Amino acid sequence: MAPPHDPSSYPPKLSQEELDRLVLASKDWSAANGLCVRPPPALVSSDQDPVGILAVNAPVTLFPSLFPRSCFEQGQSVQRAYNELYAKVSQDEDFLQNIVNDVIEGDEFIANLWKVHQRVKKDGYAHKLSLGLFRSDYMVHQEVTSPPQVKQVEFNTIASSFGGLSAQTSGLHKFLAQSEYSLLENSPGIDVNELPSNPTVAGLAGGMVAAHKLYGQSKSGKPLCIIFLVQTGERNVFDQRHIEYALRSSEVPVFRLEFADFLKYAEVAETATKELLYTLPSNASKVFEVSAVYLRAGYGPGDYPDSSGWEARYQLERSAATKCPSVLTQLAGAKKVQQVLASRDVLSRFVGKDSDKAKKLLDTFTNIFPLDSSTEGLRARKLALDETECQKYVLKPQREGGGNNIYRSDIPPFLKSIPERHWNSYILMELITPPPARNIIMRNGQLEEGGVIGELGVYGACVWKSGTGEVVHNEDVGYLLRTKGDKSEEGGVAAGFGCMDSVLLV
Ligand code: ADP
Ligand code: MG
Ligand code: MG
Numbered sequence: 223m224a225p226p227h228d229p230s231s232y233p234p235k236l237s238q239e240e241l242d243r244l245v246l247a248s249k250d251w252s253a254a255n256g257l258c259v260r261p262p263p264a265l266v267s268s269d270q271d272p273v274g275i276l277a278v279n280a281p282v283t284l285f286p287s288l289f290p291r292s293c294f295e296q297g298q299s300v301q302r303a304y305n306e307l308y309a310k311v312s313q314d315e316d317f318l319q320n321i322v323n324d325v326i327e328g329d330e331f332i333a334n335l336w337k338v339h340q341r342v343k344k345d346g347y348a349h350k351l352s353l354g355l356f357r358s359d360y361m362v363h364q365e366v367t368s369p370p371q372v373k374q375v376e377f378n379t380i381a382s383s384f385g386g387l388s389a390q391t392s393g394l395h396k397f398l399a400q401s402e403y404s405l406l407e408n409s410p411g412i413d414v415n416e417l418p419s420n421p422t423v424a425g426l427a428g429g430m431v432a433a434h435k436l437y438g439q440s441k442s443g444k445p446l447c448i449i450f451l452v453q454t455g456e457r458n459v460f461d462q463r464h465i466e467y468a469l470r471s472s473e474v475p476v477f478r479l480e481f482a483d484f485l486k487y488a489e490v491a492e493t494a495t496k497e498l499l500y501t502l503p504s505n506a507s508k509v510f511e512v513s514a515v516y517l518r519a520g521y522g523p524g525d526y527p528d529s530s531g532w533e534a535r536y537q538l539e540r541s542a543a544t545k546c547p548s549v550l551t552q553l554a555g556a557k558k559v560q561q562v563l564a565s566r567d568v569l570s571r572f573v574g575k576d577s578d579k580a581k582k583l584l585d586t587f588t589n590i591f592p593l594d595s596s597t598e599g600l601r602a603r604k605l606a607l608d609e610t611e612c613q614k615y616v617l618k619p620q621r622e623g624g625g626n627n628i629y630r631s632d633i634p635p636f637l638k639s640i641p642e643r644h645w646n647s648y649i650l651m652e653l654i655t656p657p658p659a660r661n662i663i664m665r666n667g668q669l670e671e672g673g674v675i676g677e678l679g680v681y682g683a684c685v686w687k688s689g690t691g692e693v694v695h696n697e698d699v700g701y702l703l704r705t706k707g708d709k710s711e712e713g714g715v716a717a718g719f720g721c722m723d724s725v726l727l728v
Pocket of ligand 2 (some may be wrong): 376377621622623624
C-alpha cells in the first residue's frame, strides 16, 4: 500500500532549473491547447494590441491540488439532485415571486428581470423547454471530529463559466504528471493516476445538443441553429469557443451574437408559435431558426445600460427558443433562493421530507441567514453588526460574476452606509474555511507560491419541459477547481483573483 501523503511536502520542492522547465512546459501546453484568455488590460493595453490578436495563458496552478476523494465524490453524487431541484424551483412561480418581493426594494436588477417575466406571461410563454447548464460551487469544510464534507458556496444558473478551460486544465495537469517535468512521482503517497477525467466540454455541449434535438422540427422552414449570446469584448472567449467547437463537431450550426446586437440580428416571428429568427450579419439572405440560446451575457446590470438591453431580453424571453437560462431559471439562481432553500422545511417542499436526495442536499448546506425583519433576520442583523461576530461571515447581494461580496469587518460599516430598507436584498453567510493547502500559481508569467484555498465547481446539464416540469435530460458533467491565494477573499478567475486548477484525489 502507498504510504499516506504528507500535505506539507506537497507540491514537491523543485530546483530553479526544474521549476523553469516546468513553467516552460506549462506555457507551451496551455498555448497549444487553448488554455488561454485575452490579456487583461493591466498586462497589455489596447494600444499595444489594437486589433485584439493576443491570447495569453490562463492563470493556472503548476500542480493539481490535493483534494479529498470523499468530498469530490460527494459533490458529483449530489449534482443530479441539484439539477432536479433547480428545475423545480424554476417552475415554481409563487415561490420565486416571494423571493423577488423580499429583495425588490433594494435590487432594481432583480425587479427588472421580474418585469420581463410578467410582460412575457401576459401574452403567454412560447417556449416548450428549459435548459440549465448549472454549476454548484463548494469548499471543503473540516471539523475536528468528523470526516471532511463539501459545503455549498453558491449555485449558478446563468453563464456558469470555465467548463471549457477546466477540461483543458485537467489535460495540462495530466500531461505534466505523465511527463518528466513535474517530478510528482517523487512525492510520497501521491499516485499520479488519481487525476479524474473531466468531461465538461462534452457534457455541456451534450446538454445543448439534447435541447437542440428536443426542440423538434423547424417551424419556419429555415435551418435550425444554436446561439451563444455573449458580452462585447469578452476576455474569457476561449472557454466559450471550446464548447462551440464541440457543438460544431456534432454538426449543430452555432453562432456567437453579442448581447448588444441582439435586436439588430434576431427577431421573433409574427406567428402564433413565435420562432426566434437569426440573420447572419455577414449575409442578410441567410436566416436561421434558433433552437436554443446559451447566455454568457445578461447576468448583471452592466449588460443593460439602457432600455434596449431590457427590450432585447424581453424579445428573447417571449420567443420559442429554449433559453439557457430563462428569466425564471436565472432568478432561481439568486443567492436569496439558496438562503431560503437551506431550511429543511422549504427544501422538503421540493424534494420530499425524508428522501435520500433531501439528506444529500442538506449535507451540503452551511448556515445562511436572511437580513429581513423576521426573528431569524433580526438575529442575523445583530451578528452582522457586531464587530467580533461579523468576522465569521460574508455578506452577499443578488449579483453574479465575482467581486460583489462584503467580508468580515467590512460588513458593519457597509450595512450602516445603505438604507435599512435595502438590507433585505442581502444574505449573510457563514465563511467556510478549508484545510490549508499549498501550490504554485502562474499568473501573467509570474509565480506565486504559498498557501491556497480551492473551490470545487460541479457542472450539471438539465433539460425540462415547461408546464409539467418533467426532466428529460439530467447529467453531472465534470468539474472545475479554482484556486486562490489564502490571503484573498474572492476566488473568481475572470475577476482576476483566482486561477484554474484540477484535483489530485487523496
Ligand atoms: P459570485 O456569484 O459573484 O461568484 P460567490 O457567492 O461565488 O459569488 O462569491 C464569490 C467568492 O467569494 C467565492 O468564489 C469564494 O471565493 C468567496 N466566498 C463566497 N461565499 C463564501 C463562503 N461562505 N465561505 C468562504 N468563501 C466564500
Ligand atoms: Mg455566481
Ligand atoms: Mg461564485
